[in-house]
Amino acid sequence: MVKQFKKVMRSPISWIAFTLITVFVLCAVLSPILAPYDAGAQNLRERFVPPFWMEGGSLNHILGTDDLGRDILSRLIYGSRTSIAVGFLAACFSGGIGITLGLLSGYFSKLDGIIMRIADIQLAFPQILLSLSIVAIFGGGFTKLILVLGITGWVSYARVIRSEVLSIKTSDYILAAQTEGVGGARILLRHILPNIIARAVTISTFQMATAIITESSLSFLGLGIPPNVPTWGNMLQSGQLFVDSAWWLSFFPGLCIMLIVLSINLLGDVLRDSLAPKTS
Amino acid sequence: MTNANQNVLELDNIKMYFPIKSPFLKRTVGYVKAVDDISLSIRKGETLGIVGESGCGKSTLGRVIMRIYNPTSGEIRINGEDITRAKGQELKKVRKQCQMVFQDPFASLNPTMRVGEIVSEPLWVNKIMDKKGAESKAKELFERVGLRESDFYKFPHEFSGGQKQRVGIARALALNPNLIIADEAVSALDVSIQAQILNLLNELKAEYHLAYMFITHNLAVVKHISDRIGVMYLGHLVELADKKEIFDHPLHPYTEALLSAVPVVDKRKRRERIILSGDTPNPAKPPSGCPFSNRCPKCMEICKTAAPKKMVLENGHQVACHLYQ
Ligand SMILES: Nc1ncnc2c1ncn2[C@@H]1O[C@H](COP(=O)(O)OP(=O)(O)OP(=O)(O)O)[C@@H](O)[C@H]1O
Ligand SMILES: [Mg+2]
Numbered sequence: 001m002v003k004q005f006k007k008v009m010r011s012p013i014s015w016i017a018f019t020l021i022t023v024f025v026l027c028a029v030l031s032p033i034l035a036p037y038d039a040g041a042q043n044l045r046e047r048f049v050p051p052f053w054m055e056g057g058s059l060n061h062i063l064g065t066d067d068l069g070r071d072i073l074s075r076l077i078y079g080s081r082t083s084i085a086v087g088f089l090a091a092c093f094s095g096g097i098g099i100t101l102g103l104l105s106g107y108f109s110k111l112d113g114i115i116m117r118i119a120d121i122q123l124a125f126p127q128i129l130l131s132l133s134i135v136a137i138f139g140g141g142f143t144k145l146i147l148v149l150g151i152t153g154w155v156s157y158a159r160v161i162r163s164e165v166l167s168i169k170t171s172d173y174i175l176a177a178q179t180e181g182v183g184g185a186r187i188l189l190r191h192i193l194p195n196i197i198a199r200a201v202t203i204s205t206f207q208m209a210t211a212i213i214t215e216s217s218l219s220f221l222g223l224g225i226p227p228n229v230p231t232w233g234n235m236l237q238s239g240q241l242f243v244d245s246a247w248w249l250s251f252f253p254g255l256c257i258m259l260i261v262l263s264i265n266l267l268g269d270v271l272r273d274s275l276a277p278k279t280s
Numbered sequence: 281m282t283n284a285n286q287n288v289l290e291l292d293n294i295k296m297y298f299p300i301k302s303p304f305l306k307r308t309v310g311y312v313k314a315v316d317d318i319s320l321s322i323r324k325g326e327t328l329g330i331v332g333e334s335g336c337g338k339s340t341l342g343r344v345i346m347r348i349y350n351p352t353s354g355e356i357r358i359n360g361e362d363i364t365r366a367k368g369q370e371l372k373k374v375r376k377q378c379q380m381v382f383q384d385p386f387a388s389l390n391p392t393m394r395v396g397e398i399v400s401e402p403l404w405v406n407k408i409m410d411k412k413g414a415e416s417k418a419k420e421l422f423e424r425v426g427l428r429e430s431d432f433y434k435f436p437h438e439f440s441g442g443q444k445q446r447v448g449i450a451r452a453l454a455l456n457p458n459l460i461i462a463d464e465a466v467s468a469l470d471v472s473i474q475a476q477i478l479n480l481l482n483e484l485k486a487e488y489h490l491a492y493m494f495i496t497h498n499l500a501v502v503k504h505i506s507d508r509i510g511v512m513y514l515g516h517l518v519e520l521a522d523k524k525e526i527f528d529h530p531l532h533p534y535t536e537a538l539l540s541a542v543p544v545v546d547k548r549k550r551r552e553r554i555i556l557s558g559d560t561p562n563p564a565k566p567p568s569g570c571p572f573s574n575r576c577p578k579c580m581e582i583c584k585t586a587a588p589k590k591m592v593l594e595n596g597h598q599v600a601c602h603l604y605q
Contacts, residue, residue: 172388176448179346179380180402180455181372194392 007274017266024260027080035074036062039230043069048246064248066239072252075230079253082231083212083260086146090211091204093150098157099200103188105158106165116162119155127152131214135223145224149211157203164196198271205268209261216257232257287360288459288491289322289345289378294354296337296344300564312564314340315351316515316571319590322459327485327492329506329523331499331538333560337515338495339383342461345493346380347371359458376406379452383464385444389436395447396422396432402454421450425480442473449480453488463495478505499542503527511535514563514571521597531599533578570602578603 009015027034049065050057057064063072105115122130130152138144168174169192177191218224219233220240227234232253239249296315299308314337322328330338344351347363356364363374382388389398396418403414419429425446436444445465452460462481466474482505484490496502502509503523510520511534519532530536537554558575561567567574573583580602588600 172382172384173390175343175346175348176380176382176388176451177390177401179348179375180451181375181406182401183405186405191390191393195390 011270013266014270017263017270020259020263021267024080024084024256024263027077028084031078031081035071035077037071037074039070039075039078040228041070041074045069048242050246051248063252064246066235066249067242067246072235072248075235076232076252076256078230079232079235080256080260082142082225082229083215083257086142086149086215087208087212087260087264089146090149090153090215091208093146094153094207094211095157095200095204097150098154098203099161099193099196101154102158102161103165103192103196106162107169107184107188107192112162115158119158122152122155127210128214128217131218132221132223135218140218140224140226142225145215145218149214153207153211156207157200160199160203161196164199165192168192168195202268202272205264205271209264209268212257212261212264216253286323287321288324288358289320289493290355290357290360291318291320291345292355292357294318294341294344294356295352296340296349297352310564313515313566314563315344316566318354318512318515318517320510320517320520322491322493324458325485325489325491326508327494327506329502329509330493330495330512331497331502331509332512333497335560335563336512337563338497338512339463341512342380342463342493342495345461346378347375372406376455377457378459378461379455379457381445381448381452381460381462381465384468385441385448386436386468388448389444391436394433394435395439398436399447399450399454402451406455408455418450418454421453424484425450425453440473441469442477445469445477446480449477449484453484456488458489459491459493461493461495464497465494466501467496467498474501475504481505499538511538514561514566516571516600517598518572518601519597519599521599522595525595525597529597531597531604532572532601533576533603534572537577570600 009018043065046061046065046069047067049061049069051064052059052062061071061073063076065071066075101115105112131148134148134152135145138148174187174191177187182191215224215231216233216236219231220237222237224233225231227238235253236250236257239246239253242249294315295313295317297311297313300310300312301307302309316337318341320328330341332338340349343349345356347356347366351364354364355362358374358377361374363371366374389395396415399421400411400414400418403409403417404411408414409417419432422429422432427443427446427450431439431443436447439447448465465481466477469477478501481492485492492505494502494505506523508520508522509526511518511526511532513534519526519530519535526535527539530539537556540552540554554577556575556577561571561574567584569585570576570579570583570588573579576583582602586602588602588605590598590600591604592598
């Protein structure tokens, strides 16, 4: 495990991705310590202060302030909490549903038809559109958002897991277990699941990235997390009104979204290559 | 049958046809007759070798006996008990009497499980003993098949091919079966390792009162281990006799051709090499009449129209060929 990790870290890209993710996670966990100001603290005398390297900027507000005089850096740090929590929990939730249904669908051919038809129907709608409609009907908020992202994200797990199970279940080692009298539940959980968990982890990274984008997009549209909570999507939304005069309001949250999604995806690629079960 | 209690395995007219589906409408457009009307029996403690070229249905026959596939028709009896339609608990019970060693030692061990767990699992899953007991029984088996106790907690990828096959054998022995079906059990191994594994199987046979069905395309292997030999061609059992009979007096032209390809040291016994013309026919479109008719050097008119019936000579030598009808 350690040896593998060292090998992976030799490539500069995975090194950068890994560092970025570590920084974001640290920000999320330690926001109250790291953030120089309270995220909601307004200061109407210091509105639209530019980043420190620009004329009028100061080191008091390294990345400037927004239309209400709130410190952008502090809000970004607090915003990482929402993004990472939503991304992680949504990926876990959709993973739970998707892996279960994928296993059942692949192993029990009687369930396969039903589960895959539902998946096909759901795939006909883009995830963002589906999430948008559900949130528009039932309302947003942290918990609901995670549920919605979970329910709309299971298909990408289920389809991949199903096809893996289909190929594994005819392999000699599964046939051997069956002929020894090992029951279906144990075959699925002990014999098949460990062989696909690496794939599931890989999918979950991409799913996490998608969930972060969807959360930001929904918040941007005013349908996700309530606007008073500092999230990158909300910051982007309130900043877009001033994009001509004060670009930093929307640029930095956009950059954060891009960086975290990019590094999660890169990490996913690395995981996919290194986690595959050893065969020889 | 009078000698029913002498036979571990009896097959009556087993057929295994795999449907061929059209790509779009999934309608059945034909059948691959992988096993076509095979009857045979294996006595207690006997080794029956099954030979034939690739694609002739050897593995399918083994898998039908293990009930991995459900036969299209025919009857399978293990220790006199009809298991053709056994299900659930009943199937679990008969499966204990018949176990399998697979061809590919890489593919037949789960890469995510420790080999000790693989070997002990059948014992406690079938409630023969608790997990602790299963573990110590498995350790005994490890020792018996020539593995060390320290190997118990290793993963399959830490072993060589021959050692993996020993694990596979230990797993098959765990349930104390009467019959082991070894499907190309040594084909993936180096020649020197092959001999070791074959010797191990021979030793175990007496010790555990086993019967083997030994499936292979390699006549040298079959000669080493078998008491009787069955020759398969295109899903049919074309000849079945004692090992000596097959090697000294082969009757079927296909058997003769197979034997002629085996190098022989003794000059007097050396035969002329018979090279078969043409390819093995597609098992979905077998030739009419005798399945071997399009490649047979001794093909007659009748062979192209009528399928030969199985003939049994006095010494038990069976052959399906018009030359002897
Ligand atoms: N599950 C299946 N579905 C459809 N056709 C199959 C299936 N399994 C085997 N066949 C076909 O049945 C025929 C016999 O296959 P089988 O694997 O039994 O041959 P074999 O004698 O074991 O060959 P080899 O020496 O290559 O292992 C082949 O034509 C194969 O394509
Ligand atoms: Mg085979």
